[in-house]
Amino acid sequence: MKTVNKPVRKKDAMQLLTGQPVYTDDIAPANCLIVKLLRSPHASALVRKIRKDIALKVPGIEAIYTWEDIPQDQRRFTLAGQTYPEASPYDRLLLDRRVRYVGDPVAIVAGADEKCVDRALSLIKVEYEVLEPVLDFRKALDYPVLVHPEENWESLSRVGADNRRNLCAHDVSSEGDIDQVLSECDVVLDRVYHTKACQQTMMETFRTFCSIDAYGRLHVVSSTQIVFHCRRIIANALQIPKSMVRVSKPRIGGGFGAKQTAVSEIYPAFVTWKTKKPSKIVFSREESMTASTPRHEMEMHVRIGAMKDGHIRGIDLYTLSNTGAYGEHGPTTVGLSGHKSIPLYGRTEAFRFVSDVVYTNVMSAGAYRGYGATQGLFAVESAVNELATELHMDPVSLREKNIVREGDVMPAYYGQINTSCALDRCLARVKEMIRWEEKYPAKDMGNGRVRSVGMGMAMQGSGISGVDVGSATLKLGDEGTYCLVIGAADMGTGCDTILAQIAAEVLECEMEDITVFGADTDASPYDSGSYASSTTYVTGKAVEQCAYKLRQKICHLGAELLACKDEQVEFDGKTVRMMNRIADTGTSGSKEEEKPQNREAERSVSLKEIATASMCGNEISLEASYTHSSPISPPPFMVGAAEIEVDLLTGEVSVLDYAAVVDCGTPVNPNLARVQAEGGIVQGIGMALTENITYDDKGRVLENSLMQYKIPTRTDIGNIRVEFESSYEEAGPFGAKSIGEVVINTPLPAIADAVYNATGLRFYELPITPEQIAMGIARRKKQQDERVNSATGKITVR
Amino acid sequence: MLININLNGKNVRSEADPDLLLIDWVRAQGCYSVKRGCETSNCGLCTVFLEDKPVLSCSVLAVRADGKRVVTLEGIQEEGAEFGAFIADQGAEQCGFCNPGLVMNALALFRENPNPSEEEIREYLAGNLCRCSGYEGQMRGIRAYLEWKYGKSHMENEG
Numbered sequence: 001m002k003t004v005n006k007p008v009r010k011k012d013a014m015q016l017l018t019g020q021p022v023y024t025d026d027i028a029p030a031n032c033l034i035v036k037l038l039r040s041p042h043a044s045a046l047v048r049k050i051r052k053d054i055a056l057k058v059p060g061i062e063a064i065y066t067w068e069d070i071p072q073d074q075r076r077f078t079l080a081g082q083t084y085p086e087a088s089p090y091d092r093l094l095l096d097r098r099v100r101y102v103g104d105p106v107a108i109v110a111g112a113d114e115k116c117v118d119r120a121l122s123l124i125k126v127e128y129e130v131l132e133p134v135l136d137f138r139k140a141l142d143y144p145v146l147v148h149p150e151e152n153w154e155s156l157s158r159v160g161a162d163n164r165r166n167l168c169a170h171d172v173s174s175e176g177d178i179d180q181v182l183s184e185c186d187v188v189l190d191r192v193y194h195t196k197a198c199q200q201t202m203m204e205t206f207r208t209f210c211s212i213d214a215y216g217r218l219h220v221v222s223s224t225q226i227v228f229h230c231r232r233i234i235a236n237a238l239q240i241p242k243s244m245v246r247v248s249k250p251r252i253g254g255g256f257g258a259k260q261t262a263v264s265e266i267y268p269a270f271v272t273w274k275t276k277k278p279s280k281i282v283f284s285r286e287e288s289m290t291a292s293t294p295r296h297e298m299e300m301h302v303r304i305g306a307m308k309d310g311h312i313r314g315i316d317l318y319t320l321s322n323t324g325a326y327g328e329h330g331p332t333t334v335g336l337s338g339h340k341s342i343p344l345y346g347r348t349e350a351f352r353f354v355s356d357v358v359y360t361n362v363m364s365a366g367a368y369r370g371y372g373a374t375q376g377l378f379a380v381e382s383a384v385n386e387l388a389t390e391l392h393m394d395p396v397s398l399r400e401k402n403i404v405r406e407g408d409v410m411p412a413y414y415g416q417i418n419t420s421c422a423l424d425r426c427l428a429r430v431k432e433m434i435r436w437e438e439k440y441p442a443k444d445m446g447n448g449r450v451r452s453v454g455m456g457m458a459m460q461g462s463g464i465s466g467v468d469v470g471s472a473t474l475k476l477g478d479e480g481t482y483c484l485v486i487g488a489a490d491m492g493t494g495c496d497t498i499l500a501q502i503a504a505e506v507l508e509c510e511m512e513d514i515t516v517f518g519a520d521t522d523a524s525p526y527d528s529g530s531y532a533s534s535t536t537y538v539t540g541k542a543v544e545q546c547a548y549k550l551r552q553k554i555c556h557l558g559a560e561l562l563a564c565k566d567e568q569v570e571f572d573g574k575t576v577r578m579m580n581r582i583a584d585t586g587t588s589g590s591k592e593e594e595k596p597q598n599r600e601a602e603r604s605v606s607l608k609e610i611a612t613a614s615m616c617g618n619e620i621s622l623e624a625s626y627t628h629s630s631p632i633s634p635p636p637f638m639v640g641a642a643e644i645e646v647d648l649l650t651g652e653v654s655v656l657d658y659a660a661v662v663d664c665g666t667p668v669n670p671n672l673a674r675v676q677a678e679g680g681i682v683q684g685i686g687m688a689l690t691e692n693i694t695y696d697d698k699g700r701v702l703e704n705s706l707m708q709y710k711i712p713t714r715t716d717i718g719n720i721r722v723e724f725e726s727s728y729e730e731a732g733p734f735g736a737k738s739i740g741e742v743v744i745n746t747p748l749p750a751i752a753d754a755v756y757n758a759t760g761l762r763f764y765e766l767p768i769t770p771e772q773i774a775m776g777i778a779r780r781k782k783q784q785d786e787r788v789n790s791a792t793g794k795i796t797v798r
Numbered sequence: 799m800l801i802n803i804n805l806n807g808k809n810v811r812s813e814a815d816p817d818l819l820l821i822d823w824v825r826a827q828g829c830y831s832v833k834r835g836c837e838t839s840n841c842g843l844c845t846v847f848l849e850d851k852p853v854l855s856c857s858v859l860a861v862r863a864d865g866k867r868v869v870t871l872e873g874i875q876e877e878g879a880e881f882g883a884f885i886a887d888q889g890a891e892q893c894g895f896c897n898p899g900l901v902m903n904a905l906a907l908f909r910e911n912p913n914p915s916e917e918e919i920r921e922y923l924a925g926n927l928c929r930c931s932g933y934e935g936q937m938r939g940i941r942a943y944l945e946w947k948y949g950k951s952h953m954e955n956e957g
Contacts, residue, residue, distance in 0.1 A: 017879070017885055019831020203895040713927060
């Protein structure tokens, strides 16, 4: 391959590195009204009275909207960017008289500048009827207090939701008789794990600007992963026809799933639709931390059974997921906690996976890289690590015995066949990279510090099978260059570049010959959007096929210019040439031999000439579109191992080294795939060790800034080493599968087990903080001392 | 009040409210490379040079820069691109939103200390957060740049 699997630079790299104005707030018109939201200080309350008359008198204030401006009996909607009919319930209003978490919008204020808007916000008088909130997600199901008691709550898909029970979704799936199988096992481990509502923390917070176009339509420019879903969500929220909404995205300053939910779009959209004036909203970091769309908090109850020889025979998982005040991505994330953890163990005879998703009065959760798999893999992989200890086996050997192999049917993965899998090679290579044999389990450094290792495995999907749609349009332009138009969103991942690489491979052209445009609902071909690890695999395939289609069209016009049939020409990326063997028929051989060079010139036409000819008296379109959807979602696989050092006195954990091997099929761009992996690993390390979420007794998130919510800095991490062991996925473009999400999953179980190997303490909740480790060590020491004391006491009595 | 700032080599006279932050002032002058990622001086995205020293422009009042020289990435495009190319060659720019702050602070480091150790690089740039890259690619880019700029032996001596 000439372009695919090559580490080419990202097409927008130098623009980004030299700070060009390409993001939403850089290109917003200067005359935008500034939009801000007044937010509820209560976790659950009814707005009894709201007075805006004084606030409206602040010079510069354009409009203030409250629940009184929104029909409370209108059809509700979801902000989740999902294919219609969404699995997420329709449970939102633009402004609801009932507020359901600390941060829920109570009023929208629009004014000439920030100062007047801030002043108006402070002058709005709200009288609340404070209600009892539902704050404990373990008690939420069938709790006497309802988060969504309203009549117009609606669930469009069969996900087992019931708002009268605080239930956003419920599901059961199984294969075999799990209770029977577990009863036959030599060892059954029964454990409960807990992960929190971690924040994506992309550097660019949520932001959107809107204006009215020449046709009176609403043009929304937003930092979003999902332009097409956004169009539907905005139209639903504003109760206007979808044809009246256009959504486009400029460069995006990171998403990680956060921008798969329309967190900020509807508010300026409403302001601009009402006032017909341009407006913009830029979320503060505090708003992004407290009123956004973080990971679903989950509690996972794992039962795992094995024989003494290490054969894992069954996994039983119950996941309780906390969707918070609204159901965005609630019914779907929870599924991954089981369906993307249990299938790693291909030798099991039975599994059961039951899930409940409950409403509570905290910020609504949403999509975050890993999307439930992260949580489930922490639980299942931690259980397997502990099982290894119980069985007196090495965790790597235990996996070698049990992992899913290529060609296996995966009952817990919807019965899909494992079409491409190098998990075994990933495992073997990680073992070498970290020097597992030498380092497992731990080494006392003799200075109050212990070094240890731990490992974990992961899988994810490549798009949502049978649902996600990827499309591409390719056109030939002046001088034989191409324009690739997509609806997928490059949010820094480099999809504009890797999709161009795929096109360049097929069209046999240089990367410089392809420009990429995306994404805009008016101009782009339909694409579900960039989420669910779909872009490389689903949209990538559409690009590949689209490029083949355009090749045919180029050949068609070329053949016409050469006055021959399509079958008589071939295209090498630069020239359409009439093939000799066919050219010879019907012409005199002797003539040909006389002037071979002239003949050659006559028999070919350059791409540039074809492009020029296409713009004059031409009726052959040199534009192709292709739409693709995949009936399967081939999982990428990954194995990671951490080497850490624990300070036994302070409990501080340093990650010295992280070795990881990924099977993402063919890495379309090895540089970008590597950086995806490195970035994901560091996010996983953050989730394992430092990124905490706590609430006060009123349901307020305490980690509301980067001061409190500690994402890793470059001094917090040691070396990250990533390698690839590639399988070849026949259904993917040039053998590719996804990379974006799988990479976040392994550090959680790997680090938790390394902490156990260093300290003997098992942690079932993340993050594992120095305090917890230090206190755990102190507690154990106290217990040991007491045992010694009581033992010596007995001796003296005797 | 009236302030006079030398921005990227040009004198700019403007009216500024006493509470106007330098970040908002430079953006109002069209220097959009300067980004805001937080309100708590944690992220490093808004780094500019004030009298040749890197500062967080979110934590400096515009009036503080009165009579002083301010340089943003717009003012040192060539130098920025020369270094940035090495980050690009790793694919480590990713979403790009933290890039201008990183480039500014890295250039400040190289000016202060053209021969930084791994530890010194990490320490100096600790306040430049990045959520995409996991920092490894940035570090590779920085090492490659220093090697290219000052020669292979340079980094080896540092080793």
